[in-house]
Amino acid sequence: MIRHHPDDALLLALAAGSLGAGHRFLVEVHLEGCSHCQQRMQTVNSLGGVLLDELAPAELSAAALERTLAAIDALDHAGTGPEPDTNQASAKPWLPTTWPRAMAHCEVGRWHWMGPGMYWNRVTLPDEPDANVFMLRIGPGRMLPRHTHSDSELTQVLYGAFDDGRAEFAAGDFDETDGSILHQPVVGSTGECICLASVEGKVMFEGWLARIMGTVIGM
Ligand SMILES: [Zn+2]
Structure with a gap:
């Protein structure tokens, strides 16, 4: 069972392409094994697309970011996603022989x-x-x-x-x-x-x- 995940800011930075290569790689490795974060990432990407479609760049304000984060939090607490421990990748131990x-x-x-x-x-x-x-x-x-x-x-x-x-x-x-x-x-x-x-x-x-x-x- 995975208990510690990248925070919203890291997922947003990954979606925005603003993470350094090493940090991007680390978050991608985590995503590979975590269906919970895969779902969060889908939400970040779709909300990011909506924001970019609807707003001129100058209007991408702190308030817009706030709304995006609130939407992700709502998803986290809605209980609609699969429980992290029910997905196959996290249920199996990561043996040293099975690298990401x-x-x-x-x-x-x-x-x-x-x-x-x-x-x-x-x-x-x-x-x-x-x-x-x-x-x-x-x-x-x-x-x-x-x-x-x-x-x-x-x-x-x-x-x-x-x-x-x-x-x-x-x-x-x-x-x-x-x-x-x-x-x-x-x-x-x-x-x-x-x-x-x-x-x-x-x-x-x-x-x-x-x-x-x-x-x-x-x-
Ligand atoms: Zn995760």
């Missing part, structure tokens, strides 16, 4: 050691090789150093689960963090966790060793 289809055209590098039980690899997007997208593979009971972000980081859990004190994020879940969040993801003792991440700006680790680690892996 959106990753099929990406170049995925080898796993690099970044600490005991922790590995990362580079994911290169075909159309945007400079986008800072990577995977993290963290062993059972391991934790990332405490860190925050200069801009924003999107995370999609592909396998396993972590808890960063705010909530537990499991396979299929999506998370967005920025400079207002200082967190330390901890992987449960039952199994490893594999996440896909897109970082705009820098990940800022606490402590000199962690900062060196961040520099070495280009985060």
Whole structure:
């Protein structure tokens, strides 16, 4: 069951084509496995089309955006959509061998050691090789150093689960963090966790060793 989804602002930005390549990719990977967000995205796209048809560009005001968001919220609360846990994609565990289809055209590098039980690899997007997208593979009971972000980081859990004190994020879940969040993801003792991440700006680790680690892996 998927409990954490991209917020309305991210879906609107995806529809408007204003997301950076890495962030766009992360939201697309989430959409692939989440029928709830696929339905939200359809609403965003159709409402966006209506707005563009009816209004001159100068009239696309904050009020119009407000109305669009309210319409999406109404959909979220109407109970008309399929429950997230009844769709096949989210009912099945995302095994490490079944990568998202959106990753099929990406170049995925080898796993690099970044600490005991922790590995990362580079994911290169075909159309945007400079986008800072990577995977993290963290062993059972391991934790990332405490860190925050200069801009924003999107995370999609592909396998396993972590808890960063705010909530537990499991396979299929999506998370967005920025400079207002200082967190330390901890992987449960039952199994490893594999996440896909897109970082705009820098990940800022606490402590000199962690900062060196961040520099070495280009985060
Ligand atoms: Zn979703």
